[in-house]
Amino acid sequence: MMSLAALVRARDAGKASPELMLALCRDAIARKDGRIRAFAHVAETAPAQAAGPLAGIAIGVKDILDSFDQPTAYGSQVYEGYQPRVDAAIVDLARRKGATIIGKTATTEFAFFSPAATVNPHNPTHTPGGSSSGSAAAVAAGMIPAAIGTQTGGSVVRPAAFCGIAGYKPSYRLLPATGMKHFAPSLDTVGLFAAGVVDVALFAALLTGRDLVPGDGEAPLDPATIRVGLYRCSQLESADPAMRDALSKAADLAASAGFDVGEIGEPEAMARAREAHATIQNHEAGLSCGSDLARFRDRLSGILTSTIEDGQAITPSQYDEARRLAKRGRGATRGLFGEVDILLTPSAPGAAPRGLETTGDPRFNKLWTLMGSPTINIPGFRDQAGMPLGIQAVARFGQDRTLLSVAAMLEKSFRT
Amino acid sequence: MMSLAALVRARDAGKASPELMLALCRDAIARKDGRIRAFAHVAETAPAQAAGPLAGIAIGVKDILDSFDQPTAYGSQVYEGYQPRVDAAIVDLARRKGATIIGKTATTEFAFFSPAATVNPHNPTHTPGGSSSGSAAAVAAGMIPAAIGTQTGGSVVRPAAFCGIAGYKPSYRLLPATGMKHFAPSLDTVGLFAAGVVDVALFAALLTGRDLVPGDGEAPLDPATIRVGLYRCSQLESADPAMRDALSKAADLAASAGFDVGEIGEPEAMARAREAHATIQNHEAGLSCGSDLARFRDRLSGILTSTIEDGQAITPSQYDEARRLAKRGRGATRGLFGEVDILLTPSAPGAAPRGLETTGDPRFNKLWTLMGSPTINIPGFRDQAGMPLGIQAVARFGQDRTLLSVAAMLEKSFRT
Numbered sequence: 155m156m157s158l159a160a161l162v163r164a165r166d167a168g169k170a171s172p173e174l175m176l177a178l179c180r181d182a183i184a185r186k187d188g189r190i191r192a193f194a195h196v197a198e199t200a201p202a203q204a205a206g207p208l209a210g211i212a213i214g215v216k217d218i219l220d221s222f223d224q225p226t227a228y229g230s231q232v233y234e235g236y237q238p239r240v241d242a243a244i245v246d247l248a249r250r251k252g253a254t255i256i257g258k259t260a261t262t263e264f265a266f267f268s269p270a271a272t273v274n275p276h277n278p279t280h281t282p283g284g285s286s287s288g289s290a291a292a293v294a295a296g297m298i299p300a301a302i303g304t305q306t307g308g309s310v311v312r313p314a315a316f317c318g319i320a321g322y323k324p325s326y327r328l329l330p331a332t333g334m335k336h337f338a339p340s341l342d343t344v345g346l347f348a349a350g351v352v353d354v355a356l357f358a359a360l361l362t363g364r365d366l367v368p369g370d371g372e373a374p375l376d377p378a379t380i381r382v383g384l385y386r387c388s389q390l391e392s393a394d395p396a397m398r399d400a401l402s403k404a405a406d407l408a409a410s411a412g413f414d415v416g417e418i419g420e421p422e423a424m425a426r427a428r429e430a431h432a433t434i435q436n437h438e439a440g441l442s443c444g445s446d447l448a449r450f451r452d453r454l455s456g457i458l459t460s461t462i463e464d465g466q467a468i469t470p471s472q473y474d475e476a477r478r479l480a481k482r483g484r485g486a487t488r489g490l491f492g493e494v495d496i497l498l499t500p501s502a503p504g505a506a507p508r509g510l511e512t513t514g515d516p517r518f519n520k521l522w523t524l525m526g527s528p529t530i531n532i533p534g535f536r537d538q539a540g541m542p543l544g545i546q547a548v549a550r551f552g553q554d555r556t557l558l559s560v561a562a563m564l565e566k567s568f569r570t
Numbered sequence: 571m572m573s574l575a576a577l578v579r580a581r582d583a584g585k586a587s588p589e590l591m592l593a594l595c596r597d598a599i600a601r602k603d604g605r606i607r608a609f610a611h612v613a614e615t616a617p618a619q620a621a622g623p624l625a626g627i628a629i630g631v632k633d634i635l636d637s638f639d640q641p642t643a644y645g646s647q648v649y650e651g652y653q654p655r656v657d658a659a660i661v662d663l664a665r666r667k668g669a670t671i672i673g674k675t676a677t678t679e680f681a682f683f684s685p686a687a688t689v690n691p692h693n694p695t696h697t698p699g700g701s702s703s704g705s706a707a708a709v710a711a712g713m714i715p716a717a718i719g720t721q722t723g724g725s726v727v728r729p730a731a732f733c734g735i736a737g738y739k740p741s742y743r744l745l746p747a748t749g750m751k752h753f754a755p756s757l758d759t760v761g762l763f764a765a766g767v768v769d770v771a772l773f774a775a776l777l778t779g780r781d782l783v784p785g786d787g788e789a790p791l792d793p794a795t796i797r798v799g800l801y802r803c804s805q806l807e808s809a810d811p812a813m814r815d816a817l818s819k820a821a822d823l824a825a826s827a828g829f830d831v832g833e834i835g836e837p838e839a840m841a842r843a844r845e846a847h848a849t850i851q852n853h854e855a856g857l858s859c860g861s862d863l864a865r866f867r868d869r870l871s872g873i874l875t876s877t878i879e880d881g882q883a884i885t886p887s888q889y890d891e892a893r894r895l896a897k898r899g900r901g902a903t904r905g906l907f908g909e910v911d912i913l914l915t916p917s918a919p920g921a922a923p924r925g926l927e928t929t930g931d932p933r934f935n936k937l938w939t940l941m942g943s944p945t946i947n948i949p950g951f952r953d954q955a956g957m958p959l960g961i962q963a964v965a966r967f968g969q970d971r972t973l974l975s976v977a978a979m980l981e982k983s984f985r986t
Contacts, residue, residue, distance in 0.1 A: 222861060236655065239648075240861035247857060249864070250882075330857040332755055336748045364886045441663060441746040445638060445656035448665070466666075470780045 155319070155349035156182075156299040158211060159356050165210050172202035172210025176254055179212035182297040183257070189278065191271040192292035195224050196257040206252020207360040213248055214292045214301040217258040218265045218285070219344075220333040221245050228335040229261040229270055229285075232450040242333025244302055244344050244361075251361055256298060259288030262513060264443065265304055265337055268455040269513050274316060276541055280506040283313030284513025286347070290317040293347045300357045301347040306337050306435060308502070308519025310345030314531035315501035315544025316514060320354040320565075322346045322558070323519075325551050326526030329362070338438035341431075341523050351532060351565045355558040366555050375559050382408050382560070383418035383494035385548075388425060389517050394504030400535040400543045404498055404568060411567040413560075418494055427483025428521040433468055433476035440465025480524050484551075487525045491550035496560050501531045501544030518546060528554045530561045534568030571735070571765035572598075574627060574715040575772050581626050588618035588626025592670055595628035598713040599673070605694065607687040608708035611640050612673040622668020623776040629664055630708045630717040633674040634681045634701070635760075636749040637661050644751040645677040645686055645701075648866040658749025660718055660760050660777075667777055672714060675704030678929060680859065681720055681753055684871040685929050690732060692957055696922040699729030700929025702763070706733040709763045716773045717763040722753050722851060724918070724935025726761030730947035731917035731960025732930060736770040736981075738762045738974070739935075741967050742942030745778070754854035757847075757939050767948060767981040771974035782971050791975050798824050798976070799834035799910035801964075804841060805933050810920030816951040816959045820914055820984060827983040829976075834910055843899025844937040849884055849892035856881025896940050900967075903941045907966035912976050917947045917960030934962060944970045946977045950984030 156178070164170040187193050194217040203209045220226050220238035227233040240246070245255060260270035262285040272287040274280040275295040282291040286303025290313035293301050303310045305323045314321020322345055329344035336342050346361070348354035359366040368374065384405045390398065409415040440462050446454065447462045454462075490497070500518045507514055522529045528549050535543040547564065549557035572594070580586040603609050610633040619625045636642050636654035643649040656662070661671060676686035678701040688703040690696040691711040698707040702719025706729035709717050719726045721739045730737020738761055745760035752758050762777070764770035775782040784790065800821045806814065825831040856878050862870065863878045870878075906913075916934050923930055938945045944965050951959040963980065965973035 222865060233655070239652065240865060243857040243860060246861035246864060250860065327756065330755070330854070332752045332858040333861075339746070339748055340743070362886060438746070441659040442748040444659060444666065445662035445749075448662060449638060449656060470778060 158299040158353040175210035176202040192288040193257045203252045209252035212256035214259040216303045229263040243330035283316035285309040308516030316506035318542030321531040338435040351562045377412035381494040382413045385497040385499040387420040396537040407567040421486040423482045423486035430476035430479040431520040436465035437468040437473040497548040501546040505541035572715040574769040591626035592618040608704040609673045619668045625668035628672035630675040632719045645679040659746035699732035701725040724932030732922035734958030737947040741944045754851040767978045793828035797910045798829045801913040801915040803836040812953040823983040837902040839898045839902035846892035846895040847936040852881035853884040853889040913964040917962040921953045921957035
């Protein structure tokens, strides 16, 4: 894989020009993407920018986000050949910071469940996860150092887990969502992918200008001051044995690394909030995608059509009740993060399932999307077949810097 | 003006067909819009729908919201002739409820400050207010019974006040914003216009299916149980004498109508939140409109260009600090609405200013947009020149039904 941090260091040391860095990615895409099918569109001639913190960094952008210079199909035949007039806010921001948008990465239809053609780089008979399938696979296959995706249920953290890379879903609206094809705006969250935690943290910092990574000479975090809670939610019982093993090992390794590790139960209000996710998502999808349904019903998949219809049948009272449950859940989440700093939980029930018909299950992700909590997939573990198993770390809303710093230390300990 | 409530009653009693109701609007537009210039586009042949709670209701949609069957220019030459593929969520919802989108109403450029060509129906040398200029003027001129607009600062309540109609800005995200040209997503709020409060409340109820208006046979609200607070914010001193008079009279009339009226001061945290509005708005505009600036700088107005540039110069720390002030303000607002149910405050510093170069001042509106509180312009007062003076009622987040019910009673008392 290509490390964004290593590329930036090489560039800043004058050892690699932005043009060379870009050429490496073009070459890798030409060699690999025929097999991986991570890209919906490749910008064959997009040049490197000479300046900016992301100069020379080729990024893939999930094709649910608008780009003025490349077609944007939202994973749907309805939008084949559609050419937006302006970039999504996050795409424009990446360009302003010097990045090159080297292509649009494959997404499930409207970032929902109907899969793209992308395969898992670790085994092409397995799903790469979704909905940000191409973004995760392109990074995992070593074609690009970084990519942008979105998450409404588990669409950043799950494909990152299945592909064995870092996938970071920031606090709600830390990254702008304007210019994405919205499905459920109160959940839709822009997220980032890179090879490892340090890479994705640097990507986030360079993209936003936020203080998200430790500065040179800054004293390292003392792990003894960080309370890490192994999150005993009821979903845990339904995880694969290999995943449950990995989570135990993760907790042990965190303790060995000096973190203050314990177990913590799931408050009832958070379990109930998780159940409210579908009502909120589908009601909002019924509104956001209502015009697509009215105009293009025959060209949408069955699962999308029925979800939009379901959503339109949800009454305002049912929606309001679900929002109340979410609000109570957020209160309980704040309480929980009074007791721990970081939660550890699986990123998915197990490794990437065999088959390309589904993109896997978001049961370990959707609560955090609804709570707005920052989460990250930490790669490092594998199952007996060698497929990646992802551990998810979660922090309190707004504590993205702590999340990224702790996750970087945990990743190191997982890999030793 | 056309009363939406009267039209719906006539239709339901079989006294007016949807076709006839639509024809009345077409005729009024043909006769009046050459002078008022409220419409950016008129759908000459859009038919009436036979069914749905809004069947026969012709509505104007602010041209900042996408429509699949009519060009959508966002008030900008950059988007002249632009034809979205799908409707904005609120437009699709209106169609599903039976409404006819009879045209797109004029907006300032990107719903910011550069004015449209629309004039004030009460005096064509005065601004209609903005940014939802055409929506307010089209209703006020009696061309259509209802219109949809948006508010980021004061773009619903202010033009409603200047045009002497009801303008309702619901609680944040009570109406879906997907498919609008976003300026500052955490502020951008879809709102509604109609001749009077009862009309706009009925419009909101029929559009959303929400329980927002008293049912038949429901006991009327007892005004003695409603605490109305005349809001003594510091802006009040800068309002025109005619407006300060109107506000005093409004408080007196509310007391005469039996409401429990008092005065209430502005908590410091709310005053500081108001000051944070510009930082939040401009930073978000710097992101949302960054691609427009990069691509079309020469075709944007000077005020828009400089605001986007300003926004891009605001650091994440400055933005976060402004968000913290807003959060504290929301806490103080919750506290305030423990003491009163409804606040009364001017909708604008005075009547519509003479001249078409500006659309007036949002100083009485932007706090409530930032707080997410539902607000409404109650028409009824006029200055010595006969120009409308608007009184704004504000309620706690989520208390839209109370706001609309109380505002309807106040409107009645203002008109007697």
